[in-house]
Amino acid sequence: MYALIGVALxxxxxxxxxxxxLVVTVSGIATAAIAGIGPVEILNAFGTGFAGSRSVTxxxxxxxxxxxxxxxxxxxxxxxxxxxLDTLTTGRIxxxxxxxxxxxxxxxxxxxxxxxxxxRPLVYPMAEGAALQRYGQLxxxxxxxxxxxxxxxxxxxxFFGEDIFVAIGSILLITSFVDTTxxxxxxxxxxxxxxxxxxxxxxxxxxxxxxxxxxxxNRMAFLPDSPKGLARVDD
Amino acid sequence: xxxxxxxxxxxGAFFLAVAGHILTNRENPKRVGSAAFxxxxxxxxxxxxxxxxxxxxxxxxxxxxxxxxxLAGFGxxxxxxxxxxxxxxxxxxxGRFGNKLFIPALLVPVVTVLVTIVGPLITIGGAxxxxxxxxxxxxxGISSIVAVVxxxxxxxxxxxxxxxxxxxxxxxxxGWAALLPxxxxxxxxxFTQAGVGKAVGTIASSILPAGSLFAAVVVYSxxxxxxxxxxxxxxxxxxxxxxxxGWPVLVQTFGGNPAAIFAIGMLSGFCGTLATPMAAxxxxxxxxxxxxxxxxxxxxxxxxxxGLLLLVNLGxxxxxxx
Numbered sequence: 001m002y003a004l005i006g007v008a009l010x011x012x013x014x015x016x017x018x019x020x021x022l023v024v025t026v027s028g029i030a031t032a033a034i035a036g037i038g039p040v041e042i043l044n045a046f047g048t049g050f051a052g053s054r055s056v057t058x059x060x061x062x063x064x065x066x067x068x069x070x071x072x073x074x075x076x077x078x079x080x081x082x083x084x085l086d087t088l089t090t091g092r093i094x095x096x097x098x099x100x101x102x103x104x105x106x107x108x109x110x111x112x113x114x115x116x117x118x119x120r121p122l123v124y125p126m127a128e129g130a131a132l133q134r135y136g137q138l139x140x141x142x143x144x145x146x147x148x149x150x151x152x153x154x155x156x157x158x159f160f161g162e163d164i165f166v167a168i169g170s171i172l173l174i175t176s177f178v179d180t181t182x183x184x185x186x187x188x189x190x191x192x193x194x195x196x197x198x199x200x201x202x203x204x205x206x207x208x209x210x211x212x213x214x215x216x217x218n219r220m221a222f223l224p225d226s227p228k229g230l231a232r233v234d235d
Numbered sequence: 236x237x238x239x240x241x242x243x244x245x246x247g248a249f250f251l252a253v254a255g256h257i258l259t260n261r262e263n264p265k266r267v268g269s270a271a272f273x274x275x276x277x278x279x280x281x282x283x284x285x286x287x288x289x290x291x292x293x294x295x296x297x298x299x300x301x302x303x304x305x306l307a308g309f310g311x312x313x314x315x316x317x318x319x320x321x322x323x324x325x326x327x328x329x330g331r332f333g334n335k336l337f338i339p340a341l342l343v344p345v346v347t348v349l350v351t352i353v354g355p356l357i358t359i360g361g362a363x364x365x366x367x368x369x370x371x372x373x374x375x376g377i378s379s380i381v382a383v384v385x386x387x388x389x390x391x392x393x394x395x396x397x398x399x400x401x402x403x404x405x406x407x408x409x410g411w412a413a414l415l416p417x418x419x420x421x422x423x424x425x426f427t428q429a430g431v432g433k434a435v436g437t438i439a440s441s442i443l444p445a446g447s448l449f450a451a452v453v454v455y456s457x458x459x460x461x462x463x464x465x466x467x468x469x470x471x472x473x474x475x476x477x478x479x480x481g482w483p484v485l486v487q488t489f490g491g492n493p494a495a496i497f498a499i500g501m502l503s504g505f506c507g508t509l510a511t512p513m514a515a516x517x518x519x520x521x522x523x524x525x526x527x528x529x530x531x532x533x534x535x536x537x538x539x540x541x542g543l544l545l546l547v548n549l550g551x552x553x554x555x556x557x
Contacts, residue, residue, distance in 0.1 A: 186493060194495040
């Protein structure tokens with residue numbers, strides 16, 4: 001039961017707003033020490049854990065090109081382009097992006113998009129450009145809202161699309177873990193199949209929310225000082 | 236056969252270059268600490284290759300990781316003041332280059348797709364060129380190189396170090412969040428070794444009303460979401476909740492369909508990922524990349540969807556798996 005102290009440490013550390021890096025490290029060391037794992041083995045775990053998960057940081061490799069083209073006005077150009085297409089609203093752009101992201105991830109192309117690759121240089125400037133076109137100047141509250149939804153559209157699209165593809169990490173983790181631990185022989189395809197209902201639900205639920213975002217932005221733009229209860233109807 | 240190690244070396248070299256860039260920047264008040272953080276991260280990417288192949292001791296890398304945690308965790312790192320073009324200069328440049336600016340941006344996804352599709356088909360002397368499972372990351376690496384070369388040719392920046400300078404700016408905005416995912420995967424390893432799954436199972440079996448399938452489904456899926464929120468990663472929560480409830484209760488006692496239970500259990504964990512700052516690469520990094528005032532902005536946008544999808548998962552699992 002003492003093994004759960006580490007879990008409690010993470011919760012407390014987070015509640016006290018201590019730097020998550022420190023919280024996670026202390027919790028890991030404490031949990032391992034309580035379980036009688038030796039110091040060298042703990043250091044080994046930190047080393048192998050780092051070496052084995054380097055792939056999560058690979059997105060940084062696109063930063064040089066993204067930083068360079070931004071310096072020469074990529075975001076501004078994306079806004080100008082969108083301003084010419086006035087049927088495109090912020091919500092529609094984000095909903096379309098999420099759908100594309102989900103479908104491409106479902107066929108295994110989950111590195112095609114991402115926060116560094118597509119959201120910052122293209123999707124967010126387009127979503128913001130559409131709002132600028134409709135409302136003129138945007139207060140910070142609105143840009144923050146659009147930014148949050150631009151990031152969310154990417155996450156939700158890729159999370160609930162990638163599991164429909166058989167060779168993705170999460171499915172291979174499920175099969176390798178349960179096959180070795182419980183002596184099953186699960187087919188990756190059978191698991192991928194059961195990700196479809198939730199994938200469809202994600203598209204419908206979040207797609208609807210993104211389309212409703214336009215109304216929310218309308219309210220924020222035209223009723224800036226409305227009473228709290230009114231402004232937060234579908235928040 | 237080509238693995239993804241070359242990409243990790245390229246990224247390692249990139250971090251080292253960023254470290255050098257920060258060290259020479261006298262405007263950064265904490266340049267030594269910051270340079271040490273990014274420099275160690277770069278060396279760790281290179282050294283990790285030999286840890287992965289078992290040629291070098293892992294504990295040395297473990298020490299380096301802990302030093303990075305201390306540097307970032309105790310505020311010994313800091314950002315340089317931003318030096319880039321003004322909004323007005325950007326507007327003028329956009330007028331000059333127009334839609335040509337999209338060429339490098341679009342090359343990244345297009346070349347990634349091409350390599351992902353064509354790469355696995357290439358064989359040299361009967362052996363595949365790319366190691367299995369490495370095609371997408373290889374594609375990302377190649378497309379980034381192609382795109383930066385094309386961008387330099389089109390835009391002709393005054394100095395070849397300009398892409399370096401601009402990416403250091405973006406990387407410094409991300410800061411320590413770049414290391415958190417690796418730490419969380421270690422936390423998952425340590426939790427599993429220490430028997431956290433068994434302890435959770437003991438608690439779960441004492442609170443679960445005997446014979447209630449619905450309660451067991453709720454505990455498994457909500458447990459997946461909660462542990463993912465705590466550990467920042469559904470992959471780390473999965474072995475814990477599956478050892479605690481998924482296998483012994485849902486499969487063994489209630490005879491459910493394991494493929495459906497585990498697939499939907501993992502997706503319940505993803506609902507937790509949408510709701511936690513611990514999942515730094517999905518929630519904190521984009522907030523930094525988009526210059527958001529509110530670091531939790533992406534989570535706030537995702538929260539209602541995460542809650543609704545968790546309910547959907549519960550319902551689907553209850554209906555189809557038993």
